[in-house]
Amino acid sequence: MNIKSLKIEFIKISKRYNKQWIFKNYSNEINNSKINYLIAENGAGKSTLIKIILNLVDYKGEIKTTIKTKTYVPEKINLPYFIKVEDFFNLINLNNDRKKELITKLLIE
Numbered sequence: 860m861n862i863k864s865l866k867i868e869f870i871k872i873s874k875r876y877n878k879q880w881i882f883k884n885y886s887n888e889i890n891n892s893k894i895n896y897l898i899a900e901n902g903a904g905k906s907t908l909i910k911i912i913l914n915l916v917d918y919k920g921e922i923k924t925t926i927k928t929k930t931y932v933p934e935k936i937n938l939p940y941f942i943k944v945e946d947f948f949n950l951i952n953l954n955n956d957r958k959k960e961l962i963t964k965l966l967i968e
Contacts, residue, residue, distance in 0.1 A: 865889065866889065868887075872885040882904060882911075882918075884920075
């Protein structure tokens with residue numbers, strides 16, 4: 860993707876958990892070739908906004924974007940305790956060269 864084509868438009872986004880509004884009729888636009896940061900206090904809605912962009916949570920409003928492929932890597936990943944390293948590498952689609960590199964760096968055998 861050409862970064863110059865980045866555009867995300869938030870149109871009257873509303874989201875609440877129980878009775879607490881996280882966003883209420885939020886409208887804004889990101890339309891530039893710069894790196895954009897989400898900086899705010901804990902609980903301000905940063906993760907929720909990302910999940911809204913990725914359509915991982917229900918919300919009201921509309922999002923228009925030029926982004927075709929969207930991915931998200933959470934801060935913490937909860938995996939089953941019994942998952943093997945090889946299975947995890949397959950889950951995240953690592954090629955064999957990258958697998959060997961990580962195993963060497965992490966000293967996993």
